[in-house]
Amino acid sequence: MKSATSLALALAAVLMLGPATTLGESGNAADDDLMAAVTQLQLALELQSEILRRLLETKHFGPRCPYPFSSAMDECFFVSNFKLGWHESRRHCLGMGADLAMRTQLFALRIFVLQEHFRSGYIWMGSIDEEAEGEWKWLDGETIDEDLWVDGQPNNANGNQHCLLMGVPQIPFFYDAVCSSANYFACHYKRGGSETK
Incomplete structure (x- = not known):
């Protein structure tokens, strides 16, 4: 030969x-x-x-995520390495062509955060009850599954906890918190545009 x-x-x-x-x-x-x-x-x-x-x-390679987003389970995420209040966090995500992460990618986000960023902490998510106390809905209008709240949450302590935090690595993992408190945040980039309606 x-x-x-x-x-x-x-x-x-x-x-x-x-x-x-x-x-x-x-x-x-x-x-x-x-x-x-x-x-x-x-x-x-x-x-x-x-x-x-x-x-x-094939989808084996996952989606192509724009910088600074990273791919996790066919989704594009950005988790901040700095802390902001909830409203500032949302503005930051919107400025990147994304929005705060919501219900459609919770478990992909948890895996991403645990593998790539930190083992414990709190992250702002895309839900708020400022308009109607106790009516927790995602930014897209869908109701939050009650099974995802930590025992005793949401409790609206001192009457001013209106923004949603995800605790890592807890399960269930949601807390209500004061919107002005500084926390890390997670943005979800939806290919084709922001995930807000």
């Missing part, structure tokens, strides 16, 4: 000879070997191209 170098040299020779020489028509054994080598090389390249095309079409 010819080495890869020999095949490359043979292919170069064929290309240099150009259309004046047609392989396989001379009846020469060397020409026939060269034609077979070129054919094998073409088939191998076609197979490699097809494999690469299929790999690029």
